[in-house]
Amino acid sequence: MGTPGARPNFVGRDDLLRVSASDAQRLPNGCGMYGALKVRPDLKTTDWSRRYDNSQPFVLGIIREIAIKLHGDPRTETWEELDTALQIELSQYNLHPGILSYARPAIENYLDCHEAVEAEIGRLRLRTYDPTVIAGASTNRLTVWAPIYDSHSGVREVRRLRFGKARQPGEEPDQWTVVAAYVASLVRPIGDLERIRVIEFGLEDGSAEVLFDATPQEAASNYNSLTLPKLHKIVDARNATPGYSCKECKIAGCCGSLQxxxxxxxxxxxxxxxxxxxxxxxxxxxxxxxxxxxxxxxxxxxxxxxPSSQRGINIHRWLAMAHMRSTRCTPESVDSLEESLGAPLTNDEHSEARDYLLGHTKTCPLGxxxxxxxxxxxxxxxxxxxxxxxxxxxxxxxxxxxxxxxxxxxxxxxxxxxxxxxxxxxxxxxxxxxxxxxxxxxxxxxxxxxxxxxxxxxxxxxxxxxxxxxxxxxxxxxxxxxxxxxxxxxxxDTTWSATPGAHCSWCTVKKWCPDARSADAEVGVESELSI
Incomplete structure (x- = not known):
């Protein structure tokens, strides 16, 4: 077990790199050591080993596996056939009732999106999924967790799955999209490859958004200009900053930066x-x-x-920004700092929080x-x-x-x-x-x-x-x-059983819980957990 500040002992090659589209999106922010280790799959520590169980399954993986299996099955042409097939496929997994409640419509939404895409660009065939390619002249690898489809007209489509609703693309593609498009362009086509499309499916509501639609050459250009410099920073990083990534880091149990x-x-x-x-x-x-x-x-x-929880969140946001000034909060600052703090609260939010903030001015510790x-x-x-x-x-x-x-x-x-x-x-x-x-x-x-x-x-x-x-x-x-x-x-615990009660009225995941009570009879119940 390492001591604070100590470096764990490692075995394996540190020059073998495998970077995913998700890595490119997430790893430039947060702990540099976590990112540098994550893109080195062969490098492991001899001081500690993370243990896993199946009580928290990879939900998107299960949904994708079943959806891909069913979207080309001729035995699922009617709703009754699809319903039967879904029951059979889902019964093979030991899923929590709430996850099962989400997974079923999510698979149906994937199939609906697939049909809509085929109606737009023609018949699609599954080319591969989760491809790994060699980037440039090195032996370093790029990968994307996604299925890839080809059409007879030379269109290749990469699909990103999102738990919620599909997001509209920004003015510039995000890092996941850039890497996904580039990886797709390097997978050998069966015929001519003219266009690369990256599309996001929103599994909650069946929404879909095209995030990228251009030539393979443009995909490569985006990768070289927008992403490659950031990947170098991920690979070279050595700073250890404990935070959210610790929960999945391969050295969390022996990292010298953790208490x-x-x-x-x-x-x-x-x-x-x-x-x-x-x-x-x-x-x-x-x-x-x-x-x-x-x-x-x-x-x-x-x-x-x-409203109570949201008001508490707003108050905490205001206080966090106000204390960055390193000066004591005063009644005057409560009403005058909105502009100088970058307006952390809207006028209505500030009005609701004002009495609480005035109370804080009497107990603010700064001075x-x-x-x-x-x-x-x-x-x-x-x-x-x-x-x-x-x-x-x-x-x-x-x-x-x-x-x-x-x-x-x-x-x-x-x-x-x-x-x-x-x-x-x-x-x-x-x-x-x-x-x-x-x-x-x-x-x-x-x-x-x-x-x-x-x-x-x-x-x-x-x-x-x-x-x-x-x-x-x-x-x-x-x-x-x-x-x-x-x-x-x-x-x-490994079963995570529901405990229905008055709290169901403010539960954030009530929609998926088959045991949730109706909120109609629970008016006025609010949570203070988050504040």
Missing amino acids: RLDGFLGQPTPGPATRSVSARDIEVYEVCAAKWLLEMSSLPTQKNSG DGVQIIASEYPVYGYDAQADVIIASKPDMAYIDSDGTFVIRETKTTTREIPESEKDAFDKYLAVPWLLNLFASGYRGPHQSDKARLELEVLSPEGSRVFSWDADNARLLRMAKAEVRLRARAWHK
Whole structure:
């Protein structure tokens, strides 16, 4: 197990590169080390190995496999035949009921889009899928996860599948499109190849958008000018920046840039697979395990959380931008900073948030001698005992005037503000979760001697800050016990059963859940999980 700042031990060739269209789209942003390792499939660490299970299936892969199998099957010409075939094909997979509910219409939408495309450009035959080609004179490989079709008229089509609705193309093609078109142009055609089309299918509603339609020569020109320079940056990057990519990184368990948080979850043994978890994940899971799984599976979501949650999100956005100035928030700044901050809120949003923001001005921690480290401060670590990546992103971290390292979390509520530190500890999982960072030895980027956690609660009527010192051993034991008890069920679960209730009215994935209750009888129920 590596220590902070240490480099893991590697085996394998680091000069064999395999870059996908998705890599080109995602990897220029975020952790450079993650990207550099991802495009080197032969390079592995001897210090740690990620474990997998099948409780979170590759949904798009299943949908694509069945759709491609059925769109050329003459036994599915009628709706009844297609319905029977879908039942047979889907029964071969052990899918969660919510994922099954999404997959069935998604496959039908793919087939409808396929028929519409053939009506436009003529009969298509599947040429290949997930092609890998040699780029230039090197042995480096480019690939795209997509089916490729050819028409008799010389049109080659690459299909990008999207969980939600197809997006309209921008003025310039995105990186995925550029790489996909270039890879398609290098796959040997059966006949003459005159046009390359990249089309996106929206599986939620059967929408389709053409993202690129030009000659193979234009595809190559776009790749050389728009993408190749960025791929060099991915390959050469070495900076390690813990963040969202840690959940799937091949060295997360031994990366020297992650905090060592062994025993954070308090679980005696690893769960069924390497996972990633945050305090909000646990809160969502406790409300409904199915909701957690369906959101993690990237199924399309609906904004059903109600005005309170959206208002909380707006307030957090305003505070994050305001604190970037490193000066104390005042009543005057609440009404005058919109223009200088780039108008983070619309007039209506600002009007709804104003009373909360005025309350914050009474408890804003910035001032003389205070050094702000960051707003929305990410802390990522690895719990080797549970084999879990621990994700935390408190709203602020700063050094107080006396040198104390402070983590501050902000919550908004339309309900009563907790009466005491004990009530706040019991109400908000973020409190024991962040205290558990201190219990695991975390003291900030500078390893400060003193540390404390602050919870700021804002309501329309006022605000209050609760505080806990990191040197309180009894408090830290309570925090560890709270996290241990609340993480236990999530840590072992592989079935993710739904728990219907009043919360169904604001559930973001209710559309796909066969167990969801009707929202008609649950008027006025809102979530505060995200704020």
